[in-house]
Amino acid sequence: MKTPTLRRAFGVLAACCTLATAGANAQAAGADTFPSRGxxxxxxxxxxxxxxxxxxxxxxxxxxxxxxxxxxxxxxxxxxxxxxxxxxxxxxxxxxxxxxxxxxxxxxxxxxxxxxxxxxxxxxxxxxxxxxSNVLVVNANSKIHTFAEYVQAAKAPHSDMSFGSSGIGSSGHLAGELLKSVAGLQNQHVAYRGGAPATNDLLGGTLASIFASPTDAVQFINAGKLRPLATTGLQRLDVLPDVPTIAESGYPGFEANxxxxxxxxxxxxxxxxxxxxxxxxxxxxxxxxxxxxxxxxxxxxxxxxxxxxxxxxxxxxxxxxxxxxxxxxx
The missing domain is CATH 3.40.190.150 (Bordetella uptake gene, domain 1)
Incomplete structure (x- = not known):
């Protein structure tokens, strides 16, 4: 014979199981009807x-x-x-x-x-x-006209061919660091608090280059204010079909999408x-x-x-x- 204490314990356990089953069923039903609200x-x-x-x-x-x-x-x-x-x-x-x-x-x-x-x-x-892909750009008035010239300038000891980005760890920063690693460059990264101030300094002539997103760069390229040198993907950008990739410019397999x-x-x-x-x-x-x-x-x-x-x-x-x-x- 079950004691009152045991009966209460079994009752609590049964109630918990019922609630758990109901909760699981409710979640499953919600998933099956998603999205049922907004x-x-x-x-x-x-x-x-x-x-x-x-x-x-x-x-x-x-x-x-x-x-x-x-x-x-x-x-x-x-x-x-x-x-x-x-x-x-x-x-x-x-x-x-x-x-x-x-x-x-x-x-x-x-x-x-x-x-x-x-x-x-x-x-x-x-x-x-x-x-x-990101696109490597310089000011339209820069002495650098090609990617090969960029690499040569960036390899020089104490190079002034710095590259900016929207911040440490951004895709532009990492693309630049990857290029430094594979090409043996000596240039320095300049971290900004966003892409806009970096672009402003590039347009103003106080920054040498940026690895920029096409959404940020293309408008200024089309306006003749920035010069594209290379892109960071394995394929050329459709919006910049005449700009070579870094991969086809002497560094096969380079990709920083x-x-x-x-x-x-x-x-x-x-x-x-x-x-x-x-x-x-x-x-x-x-x-x-x-x-x-x-x-x-x-x-x-x-x-x-x-x-x-x-x-x-x-x-x-x-x-x-x-x-x-x-x-x-x-």
Whole structure:
């Protein structure tokens, strides 16, 4: 015969099991019907008007149509995208908060300083968004006219052929450091607090060069204010077809691509990730979105969640190794 104490214990255990089962069933039901409510919050780790924000705003109307829910772009600038990343990993893993992350926030920043989260372990990749090459540019009045001349000047002891970037650990910084490593350059990096002040100094003649994103550089190249020397991808940029790659200019295999990717908090149900992936891929394949992104020199890069995960891990390993080798830190 069960004692009253045992009966109470079994009752509590049964109640807990019932609640756990109900919770699991509710989560599964929510995943199966996602998205059943709105809005969906899209975190961007940089200020309005920047490259990643531009991509988010180009995609948002079509993504909203695909998901049949409003998309709210939530700019959380600061710390190289870390503020937005921190907000993402603390959000509920239900698909209603996602992030458009950058190479820095997803594959680089964790190698530069200790973070309170791990972008690999604490996020679920959904899809890559865009990929693009940086472009090495100098002032149109510079004495440097070709990439070969740039390399020769940058190899000189105490070279004044400095290169600027939007900050330590940015894609432009890492592209410059990779070139220094493979070409034996002696030039120095100059870190800025964003791409705009670096571009302003280049235009003003107080900075020698920049590894810039095409969204920042092409307008000034077309206006005759900046001179492009080379791009950092394996293929030439469609918007700059006459500008050679570094890989074809004496350094085969050189590649320092920039990219953005969509992620969700860890433990987001697979059904939700799949629904988001389907909508994001359809958005990136939309003719109008495709044309707008390519006009800016950005290549749409839709992937499966698994492909995105492998790519982010590979990029983290690549750039983490370079950061350790060159002892780059904040």
């Amino acid at each position: 809005p969906i919050r899209l975190l961007v780790g940089f200020a309005a008007g920047g490259s990643s924000d531009t991509v988010a705003r180009i995609m948002a109307p079509v993504l909203s149509r695909e998901l049949k829910q409003n998309i709210i772009i939530d700019n959380r600038p600061g710390a190289g995208g870390n503020i937005a990343s921190d907000a993402l990993v603390k959000a509920a893993p239900d698909g209603y908060t996602i992030m458009l992350g950058t190479i820095g926030s997803l594959a680089v920043n964790q190698h530069l300083s200790k973070l309170s989260y791990d972008p690999i372990a604490d996020m679920e990749p959904i899809s890559l968004a865009v990929s693009f 920039n990219w953005y990717a969509f992620t969700a908090p860890a433990h987001t149900p697979k059904a939700v990730i799949d629904a988001l992936n389907k909508a994001i891929v359809a958005t990136l394949k939309d003719k109008e979105v495709d044309a707008k992104l390519k006009k800016l020199g950005l290549d749409p890069a839709p992937t499966t969640p698994q492909e995105a995960d492998r790519y982010i891990r590979a990029e983290s390993g690549k750039w983490g190794g370079l950061i350790k080798k060159l002892n780059i830190n904040l």
